[in-house]
Amino acid sequence: MNFKQKYDSFADLVNKALEEYVTEKDTPEGTIYKAMKYSLMAGGKRLRPVLSLSVCEILGGEPENVIPYACAVEMIHTYSLIHDDLPAMDNDDYRRGRLTSHKVFGEAIAVLAGDALLNYAFEIMLEDVLKKGGDTGIKVMDIVAKAAGVSGMIGGQVVDLESEGKGIPVNILEYMHRCKTGALIKASVMLSAALCGTNKKKEECLEEYAEKIGLAFQIKDDILDVEGDFKDLGKATGSDAANGKTTFATIYGVERSREILTEVISQAVYAVKREFGDEAEFLVNLAEYIASRES
Amino acid sequence: MNFKQKYDSFADLVNKALEEYVTEKDTPEGTIYKAMKYSLMAGGKRLRPVLSLSVCEILGGEPENVIPYACAVEMIHTYSLIHDDLPAMDNDDYRRGRLTSHKVFGEAIAVLAGDALLNYAFEIMLEDVLKKGGDTGIKVMDIVAKAAGVSGMIGGQVVDLESEGKGIPVNILEYMHRCKTGALIKASVMLSAALCGTNKKKEECLEEYAEKIGLAFQIKDDILDVEGDFKDLGKATGSDAANGKTTFATIYGVERSREILTEVISQAVYAVKREFGDEAEFLVNLAEYIASRES
Numbered sequence: 001m002n003f004k005q006k007y008d009s010f011a012d013l014v015n016k017a018l019e020e021y022v023t024e025k026d027t028p029e030g031t032i033y034k035a036m037k038y039s040l041m042a043g044g045k046r047l048r049p050v051l052s053l054s055v056c057e058i059l060g061g062e063p064e065n066v067i068p069y070a071c072a073v074e075m076i077h078t079y080s081l082i083h084d085d086l087p088a089m090d091n092d093d094y095r096r097g098r099l100t101s102h103k104v105f106g107e108a109i110a111v112l113a114g115d116a117l118l119n120y121a122f123e124i125m126l127e128d129v130l131k132k133g134g135d136t137g138i139k140v141m142d143i144v145a146k147a148a149g150v151s152g153m154i155g156g157q158v159v160d161l162e163s164e165g166k167g168i169p170v171n172i173l174e175y176m177h178r179c180k181t182g183a184l185i186k187a188s189v190m191l192s193a194a195l196c197g198t199n200k201k202k203e204e205c206l207e208e209y210a211e212k213i214g215l216a217f218q219i220k221d222d223i224l225d226v227e228g229d230f231k232d233l234g235k236a237t238g239s240d241a242a243n244g245k246t247t248f249a250t251i252y253g254v255e256r257s258r259e260i261l262t263e264v265i266s267q268a269v270y271a272v273k274r275e276f277g278d279e280a281e282f283l284v285n286l287a288e289y290i291a292s293r294e295s
Numbered sequence: 296m297n298f299k300q301k302y303d304s305f306a307d308l309v310n311k312a313l314e315e316y317v318t319e320k321d322t323p324e325g326t327i328y329k330a331m332k333y334s335l336m337a338g339g340k341r342l343r344p345v346l347s348l349s350v351c352e353i354l355g356g357e358p359e360n361v362i363p364y365a366c367a368v369e370m371i372h373t374y375s376l377i378h379d380d381l382p383a384m385d386n387d388d389y390r391r392g393r394l395t396s397h398k399v400f401g402e403a404i405a406v407l408a409g410d411a412l413l414n415y416a417f418e419i420m421l422e423d424v425l426k427k428g429g430d431t432g433i434k435v436m437d438i439v440a441k442a443a444g445v446s447g448m449i450g451g452q453v454v455d456l457e458s459e460g461k462g463i464p465v466n467i468l469e470y471m472h473r474c475k476t477g478a479l480i481k482a483s484v485m486l487s488a489a490l491c492g493t494n495k496k497k498e499e500c501l502e503e504y505a506e507k508i509g510l511a512f513q514i515k516d517d518i519l520d521v522e523g524d525f526k527d528l529g530k531a532t533g534s535d536a537a538n539g540k541t542t543f544a545t546i547y548g549v550e551r552s553r554e555i556l557t558e559v560i561s562q563a564v565y566a567v568k569r570e571f572g573d574e575a576e577f578l579v580n581l582a583e584y585i586a587s588r589e590s
Contacts, residue, residue, distance in 0.1 A: 027450075028450075028453075028454045028457075028467055028470060028471070029445065029449075029450035029451070029453040029454050029474070031453055031457060032445050032449065032450065032453045033445070036445075079410075083406050083407075083410060086383075086402075086403075086406060087383075088381075088382075088397075088401075088402030088403045088405075088406060089403050089406065102383075106383075107381075107383030108381075108383045108384050108456050109453070109456065110383075111378050111381060111383060111384065111406065112378075112449055112452055112453055112456075114410070115374075115378060115409070115410070115413065115449055116444060116445050116449045118410065118413055118414065119413065119440060119443050119444040119445070119449065120444055120445065122417050122436075122440050123437075123440045123441065123444055126433065126436055126437045126440055127437075129433055130433060130434070130437060133430070135428070138421065138424055138425060138433065139425070141417075141421055142418075142421045142422075142425060145414060145417050145418045145421055146418065148414050149411060149414040149415055149418055150324065150327050150328065150331075150411050150414070150415065154324075154327065154407055154410055154411045154414065155322075155323075155324035155327065156324070157407055158323075158324040158326055158327045158404070158407055159323045159324050161403050161404065161407075162323075162326060172323055175323060176323070179324070
């Protein structure tokens with residue numbers, strides 16, 4: 001299997017599980033399931049759960065042990081996009097080429113669909129913990145909860161919001177990215193390390209890898225916002241500049257941002273090769289994919 | 296101690312714990328803590344955690360075992376109010392006589408403050424589970440998660456939203472209330488039963504009590520929306536009629552709604568007296584307080 005085939009096989013596993021987790025129901029509140037599913041199955045790349053599954057593989061773990069938590073992270077990621085797209089936030093009409101939740105279901109249902117996905121993420125993790133027993137599931141839930149909350153993703157979103165229209169120094173920009181995008185990406189890697197078990201050294205390498213690709217992901221996002229196509233991205237570009245946001249591109253310019261991106265990716269690759277050697281091939285390709293993606 | 300003194304002593308315990316859980320921080324995302332705290336400490340009645348603590352008392356449990364979960368429920372209740380008040384939802388400028396979150400912090404932060412409180416509820420429950428170990432905390436978290444999610448509160452909010460401007464039959468109205476308000480009130484009672492331990496019979500009585508006071512709470516809310524004062528309620532009245540909502544008051548009229556309320560309260564009182572006798576005094580008074588409150 002080449003990289004793309006392998007990526008797709010992981011993503012298929014995730015898509016199948018997500019389809020099963022959220023089924024439409026003919027109940028008075030049926031709309032909420034439709035709205036949850038609309039955004040959850042909107043053609044996302046599944047980067048976070050693919051990361052979880054690929055780390056599971058190099059650690060020799062069982063994918064079915066990882067799936068509930070990987071899907072929970074994808075639900076949390078999706079809820080954050082729904083709320084981010086709201087008129088009061090980024091006011092985006094399109095995401096991945098499709099109308100955003102509030103354009104299809106109205107703002108009120110979009111708010112609730114986001115709330116529902118966040119809550120449901122915990123419901124499915126709890127279901128797994130109750131079924132399997134033991135402490136590991138709790139620890140993993142704690143990793144995910146902290147990554148998603150005020151000391152992680154939500155904290156980063158707040159810094160992002162408050163920095164609009166005013167310049168922020170590069171250390172705050174990096175702090176923001178580490179929280180906003182980095183925390184959940186890191187959690188996707190670390191949840192597999194916790195669930196599958198590994199030694200301290202390998203765990204540290206995975207942690208470093210996760211931090212670097214999280215940063216790389218955001219730098220690439222900033223570059224794409226300047227240079228990407230609506231066709232590829234499925235959403236408007238140039239919105240960062242229009243919103244007066246500080247990004248890697250506004251601080252360093254696109255050319256230097258590309259160089260930083262290349263450096264960060266080689267650090268990620270080095271970290272993971274150090275302990276895993278050739279077995280890290282997929283994770284190496286994944287890091288390079290993050291840097292080269294067009295959407 | 297009379298009823299009011301005892302109620303206040305439970306509420307004080309909750310307020311103190313909530314103050315400790317959410318402290319303002321001088322970090323780049325500091326606004327989110329301010330916004331969380333603003334709504335959390337906005338003078339709520341603490342009905343749900345007071346219920347948890349009073350059930351804990353008649354079961355001979357330790358309040359400190361119940362506090363984290365009772366506070367989590369109050370955080371979930373508060374997040375739902377913040378999102379409910381948003382312009383896209385009920386569009387309320389005031390709650391408990393104070394400006395709502397989005398009027399003070401803007402809509403974007405209000406959305407995130409709600410998200411943050413929901414996420415934080417799980418963070419504090421997880422912290423307790425990790426500290427104490429054992430299965431009970433997980434089961435309680437599961438009770439809370441289900442009550443807050445699509446099969447509970449969020450489901451009820453969706454039915455509420457979708458029934459605006461059109462009449463709904465009484466069975467759907469009751470279903471909506473059971474989910475929207477009832478589920479979290481019931482969880483407040485049942486989480487204490489699970490944490491403190493009890494027998495099947497007592498648990499069933501508590502469950503019946505919880506269901507009845509949840510329903511009573513909503514009937515009273517519907518009556519207050521017609522007859523309450525802004526002064527007492529701290530929010531606009533008559534909004535149900537203005538929004539074309541079906542309520543107990545619109546279906547049965549205020550007089551008949553009062554009678555139903557009295558019936559439901561006596562069923563709650565009967566349920567709890569059956570197994571607990573005189574020890575149920577506070578819970579009996581609490582049921583009557585729900586029916587007689589002016590806000």
